[in-house]
Amino acid sequence: MESELVLHNDGCHCKKVRWKVQASISAIAWKCNCFDCTMRGNVHFVVQRFELLGDSDQFITTYIF
Template sequence: MSFAVTHTGGCHCGAIRFKFQASPRFTAWCCNCSICAIKRNDHVIVPEQKFQLLQGQAQLSLYTKY
């Protein structure tokens, strides 16, 4: 039986905080770009309706490699 729990997270400086609903165990991917490799960032993809940004909307921006 699979059920959802609330997971929380945010950025290193604390400006961004979020929560999302997912199973207690989920798959996270380790990014190998130079920034993520240095910061040891992991990535989880969740449906938009299961994600809630709690703070930091004004600090968000679009990151592109090029």
């Protein structure tokens, strides 16, 4: 039985990259302990239905630490 799905609209704080995600109402999340994630309070989870909105793809690059 598939759990109920909810739609989330969000994006980067710069507002150049926007997306929508359809995910289960109860998600399993992982808290990363690297410096950047700890500083920003990032929490990660995997979704099956993810879509970039508008021209967001032109602002995505590979992050190099």
